Amino acid sequence: MYKVKINVTLRKSILDPKGKAAYQALQNLGLSQIEDVRIGKFIELTVDAGSEEEAYTFAKTACTRLLANEVMEDYEITVE
């Protein structure tokens, strides 16, 4: 059994309004050292696979078919 962790983020070139709103609030808190905020999604999968590579392949299919929309999002997969 593998734990697969996936981070889905908006592409760098795309304005992230949620991140921007959070950024503004952090500025208001006085955390002026924070220069940028990007908000994404964290997804954890439990995968019954024979190997790490296989688990990765399943997760990649899950990302391309459903979990991420590649028109606007990037994803990062980590298998544990």
Next chain:
Amino acid sequence: MSKKIGVLVFPGSNCDHDAYHAMKHIMNAETEFIWHKETDLKNIDLLIVPGGFSYGDYLRSGAIARFSPVMQAVQGYVEKGYPVLGICNGFQILLESGLLPGAMMHNEKLRFVCKNVSIRVENRNSLFTSSLREGQVLNIPVSHGEGNYFIDSDGLNRLEENRQVAFRYCDPNGNLTQESNINGSVSNIAGITNVKGNVLGMMPHPERAMESQLGSTDGVLFFESLFESLHLA
């Protein structure tokens, strides 16, 4: 043979009854609901994918509805050239299904926008807009939090070349201004068609602009144009 309109219903659809009412009682067309588990779209001459929050809009708007059994049938239906109209969440579902290009993001200012807006008819190429005037301004309500249409610059060029932009947000005089772009959409885009012109996705709700008591009847102009193309009238 009488013509029939189908209105798809997903768990979480909430404009299905608006669409049904508009088609059946105002346009006087034979109309039926189609549950998302159906796999047969036989005898349907126009399919409407209505607005709402299908599957709670979990993950992304329209992302999960795309895997409903009926969507397989919709793919085939579109390939055969039948007309499909996606409104609001219906537009989002068509994008997620790959039946239309691009994606929908949260409104630029993160606010849910619910009001009447002006949209400009950009072309008469599709069967949806063929009886409207190019440049005609329609007053149609919007009601969405994720209507910020995105497509990369290559994609946008293709949309323009193929004349796939059907509607753009504008001011009441038809000018494309930044203020009138209520959600931050690329190039003020409010609605697009596929290359073939038989699929239209739009964020504004023409089915909610059918009776003067509700503020605008410009939706009727839109549906009359569509019905004329489809010989439904």
